[in-house]
Amino acid sequence: xxxxxxxxxxxxxxxxxxxxxxxxxxxxxxxxxxxxxxxxxxxxxxxxxxxxxxxxxxxxxxxxxxxxxxxxxxxxxxxxxxxxxxxxxxxxxxxxxxxxxxxxxxxxxxxxxxxxxxxxxxxxxxxxxxxxxxxxxxxxxxxxxxxxxxxxxxxxxxxxxxxxxxxxxxxxxxxxxxxxxxxxxxxxxxxxxxxxxxxxxxxxxxxxxxxxxxxxxxxxxxxx
Amino acid sequence: xxxxxxxxxxxxxxxxxxxxxxxxxxxxxxxxxxxxxxxxxxxxxxxxxxxxxxxxxxxxxxxxxxxxxxxxxxxxxxxxxxxxxxxxxxxxxxxxxxxxxxxxxxxxxxxxxxxxxxxxxxxxxxxxxxxxxxxxxxxxxxxxxxxxxxxxxxxxxxxxxxxxxxxxxxxxxxxxxxxxxxxxxxxxxxxxxxxxxxxxxxxxxxxxxxxxxxxxxxxxxxxxxxxxx
Numbered sequence: 001x002x003x004x005x006x007x008x009x010x011x012x013x014x015x016x017x018x019x020x021x022x023x024x025x026x027x028x029x030x031x032x033x034x035x036x037x038x039x040x041x042x043x044x045x046x047x048x049x050x051x052x053x054x055x056x057x058x059x060x061x062x063x064x065x066x067x068x069x070x071x072x073x074x075x076x077x078x079x080x081x082x083x084x085x086x087x088x089x090x091x092x093x094x095x096x097x098x099x100x101x102x103x104x105x106x107x108x109x110x111x112x113x114x115x116x117x118x119x120x121x122x123x124x125x126x127x128x129x130x131x132x133x134x135x136x137x138x139x140x141x142x143x144x145x146x147x148x149x150x151x152x153x154x155x156x157x158x159x160x161x162x163x164x165x166x167x168x169x170x171x172x173x174x175x176x177x178x179x180x181x182x183x184x185x186x187x188x189x190x191x192x193x194x195x196x197x198x199x200x201x202x203x204x205x206x207x208x209x210x211x212x213x214x215x216x217x218x219x220x221x222x223x224x
Numbered sequence: 225x226x227x228x229x230x231x232x233x234x235x236x237x238x239x240x241x242x243x244x245x246x247x248x249x250x251x252x253x254x255x256x257x258x259x260x261x262x263x264x265x266x267x268x269x270x271x272x273x274x275x276x277x278x279x280x281x282x283x284x285x286x287x288x289x290x291x292x293x294x295x296x297x298x299x300x301x302x303x304x305x306x307x308x309x310x311x312x313x314x315x316x317x318x319x320x321x322x323x324x325x326x327x328x329x330x331x332x333x334x335x336x337x338x339x340x341x342x343x344x345x346x347x348x349x350x351x352x353x354x355x356x357x358x359x360x361x362x363x364x365x366x367x368x369x370x371x372x373x374x375x376x377x378x379x380x381x382x383x384x385x386x387x388x389x390x391x392x393x394x395x396x397x398x399x400x401x402x403x404x405x406x407x408x409x410x411x412x413x414x415x416x417x418x419x420x421x422x423x424x425x426x427x428x429x430x431x432x433x434x435x436x437x438x439x440x441x442x443x444x445x446x447x448x449x450x451x452x453x
Contacts, residue, residue, distance in 0.1 A: 148371075155364050159355040168351055169368060172344040173375050176382035201382055212374055216367050219289055223363035
């Protein structure tokens with residue numbers, strides 16, 4: 001089987017499972033809704049203030065919510081020894097990784113699309129800068145989170161404290177990406193500074209870490 | 225081998241006492257900052273040793289992924305632990321200096337933040353080492369070691385975009401930089417002494433890790449043979 005067909009088959013399988021159960025998307029949605037409400041109580045911002053803090057708020061909510069989905073990525077493959085079967089099959093490991101990363105990307109992207117109106121309503125957001133830049137930041141930022149997140153989730157299911165391990169190793173590495181997402185979003189929403197540098201940084205981050213993930217995933221999959 | 229290590233440790237201790245004398249007595253008191261500037265002789269060499277350790281960890285991680293020898297992993301474990309210790313020293317001595325000189329303990333400046341993030345990354349590395357199960361530990365930590373080191377320049381780039389308050393590199397940092405000769409001398413002695421200290425720590429920890437691995441494999445052998453000890 002070629003790389004492409006393995007990726008497509010795995011991705012379609014994950015999407016179908018998610019479509020039928022809606023486990024990941026429901027828990028992410030409810031989780032980020034809770035974050036939105038709790039943050040609103042905690043800071044009680046005016047429209048002007050919320051434009052300044054919204055970048056941080058949105059991305060922290062999505063980051064925490066993404067961890068919920070990321071943790072489920074590999075867990076279901078452990079049952080019935082699916083991962084072991086995958087290891088002995090001749091299918092290329094990177095195809096599996098890409099399928100999982102793309103799947104997570106789609107889940108988080110759907111979450112963002114569904115949550116965006118809520119943020120606008122609850123925090124009375126109105127963007128000063130161009131909206132299409134927000135879309136670029138969202139695409140690059142989401143990939144930055146899920147590519148490393150998918151990779152580290154594959155690592156953390158092999159540790160003794162599974163679910164807790166993922167944020168512990170993902171968050172420190174993701175700090176520059178998170179900083180770029182938050183600052184570029186703030187820059188666009190307030191229109192006070194250009195997000196160009198941050199968008200470039202996100203792009204560099206994405207390229208570098210996608211390469212590192214693809215380079216090292218085979219070692220992680222076959223680690224024993 | 226053992227006598228060489230003991231000789232090296234004695235040499236390091238002698239060097240450390242001499243460099244401490246250089247830093248606290250021989251070096252002149254700085255004109256504007258006063259005595260607190262002397263922390264510089266410990267702060268910068270510690271940062272250097274921490275950076276060196278993390279670099280060694282990176283090389284050892286790559287080596288382990290290529291040849292899968294337990295010794296490479298032992299070196300990675302040793303260097304990460306010692307690196308975190310020296311990085312902690314940097315993060316503690318920094319604020320002690322900053323409080324009287326800047327008037328604040330901490331600021332989210334490029335170098336401070338990068339050091340803190342570096343510390344976080346390698347602490348997470350140590351946490352992973354602790355919680356990874358059995359023989360997977362080595363591969364997983366080697367992989368995270370590579371991720372961590374690759375992340376450092378990106379962290380630095382991203383944070384430099386903020387305003388920088390940290391003094392620019394004192395040596396080779398432009399025209400107004402440079403140290404008084406007596407200060408430079410004290411600094412270099414301390415740099416040498418701390419590097420030796422770092423090497424001594426890493427070697428000791430490396431040796432310990434090798435013994436640990438040996439004990440573990442003996443236990444595994446015994447278990448395989450059905451031994452009860």
